[in-house]
Amino acid sequence: LAVISLTTDFGSGDHEAGVLQGVIWSIASGAHIVDLTHEIPPQSILEAALLLWRVSPYFPDGAIHVAVVDPGVGTARRALAGQFGTQYFVGPDNGLISLILKRAEDNNEPVSIVQLDQRKFWLSEVSNVFHGRDIFAPVAGYLAAGTPLNKLGTPIHDPVRIELPTPKLIEGGWEGQVIHIDHFGNLATNLDINHLKRSKEVVIEIKGVEIDGVVSTFGDRPVGSLIALLDSSGSLAISVVNGSAALNLHAAVGDKFEVHFNK
Amino acid sequence: LAVISLTTDFGSGDHEAGVLQGVIWSIASGAHIVDLTHEIPPQSILEAALLLWRVSPYFPDGAIHVAVVDPGVGTARRALAGQFGTQYFVGPDNGLISLILKRAEDNNEPVSIVQLDQRKFWLSEVSNVFHGRDIFAPVAGYLAAGTPLNKLGTPIHDPVRIELPTPKLIEGGWEGQVIHIDHFGNLATNLDINHLKRSKEVVIEIKGVEIDGVVSTFGDRPVGSLIALLDSSGSLAISVVNGSAALNLHAAVGDKFEVHFNK
Amino acid sequence: LAVISLTTDFGSGDHEAGVLQGVIWSIASGAHIVDLTHEIPPQSILEAALLLWRVSPYFPDGAIHVAVVDPGVGTARRALAGQFGTQYFVGPDNGLISLILKRAEDNNEPVSIVQLDQRKFWLSEVSNVFHGRDIFAPVAGYLAAGTPLNKLGTPIHDPVRIELPTPKLIEGGWEGQVIHIDHFGNLATNLDINHLKRSKEVVIEIKGVEIDGVVSTFGDRPVGSLIALLDSSGSLAISVVNGSAALNLHAAVGDKFEVHFNK
Numbered sequence: 001l002a003v004i005s006l007t008t009d010f011g012s013g014d015h016e017a018g019v020l021q022g023v024i025w026s027i028a029s030g031a032h033i034v035d036l037t038h039e040i041p042p043q044s045i046l047e048a049a050l051l052l053w054r055v056s057p058y059f060p061d062g063a064i065h066v067a068v069v070d071p072g073v074g075t076a077r078r079a080l081a082g083q084f085g086t087q088y089f090v091g092p093d094n095g096l097i098s099l100i101l102k103r104a105e106d107n108n109e110p111v112s113i114v115q116l117d118q119r120k121f122w123l124s125e126v127s128n129v130f131h132g133r134d135i136f137a138p139v140a141g142y143l144a145a146g147t148p149l150n151k152l153g154t155p156i157h158d159p160v161r162i163e164l165p166t167p168k169l170i171e172g173g174w175e176g177q178v179i180h181i182d183h184f185g186n187l188a189t190n191l192d193i194n195h196l197k198r199s200k201e202v203v204i205e206i207k208g209v210e211i212d213g214v215v216s217t218f219g220d221r222p223v224g225s226l227i228a229l230l231d232s233s234g235s236l237a238i239s240v241v242n243g244s245a246a247l248n249l250h251a252a253v254g255d256k257f258e259v260h261f262n263k
Numbered sequence: 264l265a266v267i268s269l270t271t272d273f274g275s276g277d278h279e280a281g282v283l284q285g286v287i288w289s290i291a292s293g294a295h296i297v298d299l300t301h302e303i304p305p306q307s308i309l310e311a312a313l314l315l316w317r318v319s320p321y322f323p324d325g326a327i328h329v330a331v332v333d334p335g336v337g338t339a340r341r342a343l344a345g346q347f348g349t350q351y352f353v354g355p356d357n358g359l360i361s362l363i364l365k366r367a368e369d370n371n372e373p374v375s376i377v378q379l380d381q382r383k384f385w386l387s388e389v390s391n392v393f394h395g396r397d398i399f400a401p402v403a404g405y406l407a408a409g410t411p412l413n414k415l416g417t418p419i420h421d422p423v424r425i426e427l428p429t430p431k432l433i434e435g436g437w438e439g440q441v442i443h444i445d446h447f448g449n450l451a452t453n454l455d456i457n458h459l460k461r462s463k464e465v466v467i468e469i470k471g472v473e474i475d476g477v478v479s480t481f482g483d484r485p486v487g488s489l490i491a492l493l494d495s496s497g498s499l500a501i502s503v504v505n506g507s508a509a510l511n512l513h514a515a516v517g518d519k520f521e522v523h524f525n526k
Numbered sequence: 527l528a529v530i531s532l533t534t535d536f537g538s539g540d541h542e543a544g545v546l547q548g549v550i551w552s553i554a555s556g557a558h559i560v561d562l563t564h565e566i567p568p569q570s571i572l573e574a575a576l577l578l579w580r581v582s583p584y585f586p587d588g589a590i591h592v593a594v595v596d597p598g599v600g601t602a603r604r605a606l607a608g609q610f611g612t613q614y615f616v617g618p619d620n621g622l623i624s625l626i627l628k629r630a631e632d633n634n635e636p637v638s639i640v641q642l643d644q645r646k647f648w649l650s651e652v653s654n655v656f657h658g659r660d661i662f663a664p665v666a667g668y669l670a671a672g673t674p675l676n677k678l679g680t681p682i683h684d685p686v687r688i689e690l691p692t693p694k695l696i697e698g699g700w701e702g703q704v705i706h707i708d709h710f711g712n713l714a715t716n717l718d719i720n721h722l723k724r725s726k727e728v729v730i731e732i733k734g735v736e737i738d739g740v741v742s743t744f745g746d747r748p749v750g751s752l753i754a755l756l757d758s759s760g761s762l763a764i765s766v767v768n769g770s771a772a773l774n775l776h777a778a779v780g781d782k783f784e785v786h787f788n789k
């Protein structure tokens with residue numbers, strides 16, 4: 001049985017998210033569909049790309065990820081479907097696949113991308129404003145129902161790529177950046193375990209505050225403490241035990257911070 | 264396999280939405296269930312009716328739509344199930360079906376409505392405050408499991424109907440109204456492509472601001488522009504490219520605006 | 527087919543909730559999964575325990591409830607799976623099961639609890655910060671796929687228990703407490719039908735306001751009225767007809783109130 005995930009910026013209060021499921025089930029009636037989230041900040045392609053990168057390793061082979069964060073809908077931007085390792089992606093060509101594509105390439109996994117141009121796999125009427133419903137959902141349905149990727153479109157090799165901000169090497173350490181703030185107010189950053197290989201004996205300086213060392217888990221410090229730890233995706237995160245680092249530090253995505261290795 | 268959709272004003276943070284799925288699965292164990300939304304504004308029957316009207320064309324034959332926006336629960340208001348074309352509805356008799364019923368009638372599709380009065384298809388205990396759980400979910404479960412509509416209740420022909428506000432013909436154009444504001448701040452209106460048949464060369468006046476013409480899609484204008492376009496349901500919508508028309512115009516549901524055809 | 531429910535404080539905007547479904551489907555591919563809610567207030571074990579208690583009677587036999595509200599993740603707190611009557615629970619040992627355990631005991635239903643200590647039923651890498659993904663979701667998947675409970679861990683008999691605040695007997699009545707506020711602003715309390723056996727002819731005093739008697743349903747009073755009624759779980763609730771008691775009374779979880787029986 002096919003598994004399909006949905007990631008959009010549609011919100012959960014309107015009809016758009018549910019329509020995707022109706023369209024998919026009209027074509028692939030037994031599909032299991034999960035709403036990963038419909039709360040991507042409007043037009044935040046990078047946040048959706050990051051979520052797909054975090055989620056996909058935990059999905060079964062053959063899973064199809066539909067992502068619709070699509071500020072260019074109705075313009076000349078291409079529509080894509082792709083295979084990355086054992087899983088599939090369907091959505092606009094605007095960088096959403098950047099991180100899962102890079103990982104598949106780094107791991108020498110099979111990669112195959114087609115530009116969607118076969119209208120027989122779309123709804124019969126295609127609006128200018130909702131390709132999620134009219135193109136991406138039906139294509140995902142046909143993929144789930146067994147249509148091979150190469151029937152859905154024409155191979156391309158130049159998908160749009162975007163990148164996470166790169167950490168900057170500074171004297172005695174790194175300058176990093178906050179790339180996501182979660183529901184608890186934890187700050188995810190663009191540093192990970194590789195940047196801490198030299199040592200976890202570091203001092204982290206963010207918004208004028210210093211954090212000593214990287215702990216293993218929240219319970220290592222008292223409630224209310226500001227801590228640094230490796231989060232569940234292996235990224236360096238800044239948190240408050242049972243609280244919100246975002247609120248405590250008035251932090252926002254894009255904020256910079258420094259990691260200094262102890263001498 | 265039956266497909267069941269859920270639309271309520273219960274919110275996503277409480278137990279009520281999930282209970283519906285438990286009850287349905289207790290009766291129709293293989294049903295695929297989708298939460299269309301649980302974020303209908305409290306008691307907003309018209310918004311739920313509009314959502315059902317927008318969503319149902321994209322669901323497969325046999326789909327069962329359960330809608331519970333039910334300020335009259337526990338009073339004399341009737342409980343309904345109905346068939347409209349190839350799909351089904353279960354919920355209170357307060358106007359929720361108005362728009363899908365009218366469309367089925369306009370299209371000469373089969374329509375059949377019963378008042379739910381067969382307690383053997385309800386939970387054994389029926390509370391005064393949660394018919395979603397005690398009546399509508401089990402009835403949807405039995406429908407999904409194959410019970411024919413006419414076993415569930417007694418035919419009626421006078422369901423409660425509500426209407427979208429009617430556009431008003433004015434000199435040289437139309438006066439319309441905002442009927443829904445979505446997650447992006449797009450303003451959906453009660454005008455549609457039929458009101459623009461004469462021409463799309465129009466000037467739209469809303470809250471003291473003028474919009475020239477109806478564009479095809481968001482990308483036709485620079486980011487930040489106020490535009491008018493036909494949305495994915497064919498309604499005239501007022502939007503800001505990659506922004507929020509609701510915020511820019513301080514607009515609310517019920518706000519009026521005028522469309523003037525160019526001479 | 528197995529039914530699995532998910533209850534967490536992860537929010538709906540991040541990747542954590544969806545990852546659970548991916549992990550479960552990787553092990554139990556046909557499972558039907560419902561998100562009960564991911565909006566439990568952060569670290570509010572009691573609210574999650576209450577939700578499980580309200581929801582589980584309406585789920586089919588064999589349902590597996592995964593609850594991850596887990597401030598102690600990565601510390602010495604135990605991980606549990608348990609059977610309570612005909613249903614299952616998987617999650618941390620911090621009191622989440624307290625109310626469903628007590629009900630099973632009160633009803634003399636079978637109860638069996640194991641401490642999860644069999645790593646072969648976990649993901650191969652276990653992080654310190656996300657046992658929902660690494661332990662609880664895979665264990666739920668194996669349960670759903672038919673692994674017996676007693677293979678998953680070692681029996682224990684001392685799970686952590688927490689309690690709802692106990693109503694206090696006062697002269698001529700009861701002192702109760704608000705234990706949950708729902709999406710509509712209804713105040714659920716720790717009093718129930720048992721505390722009103724003597725009479726429903728009561729005066730309720732909350733925040734300086736008096737409510738006369740307990741009504742049957744919302745429609746018994748005009749829109750805007752402050753009322754007391756028995757909610758769908760049999761608890762005494764304080765509501766405003768088509769409005770919000772929480773807003774009207776500026777009420778919060780933990781607020782006390784008194785019920786006085788009429789002489």
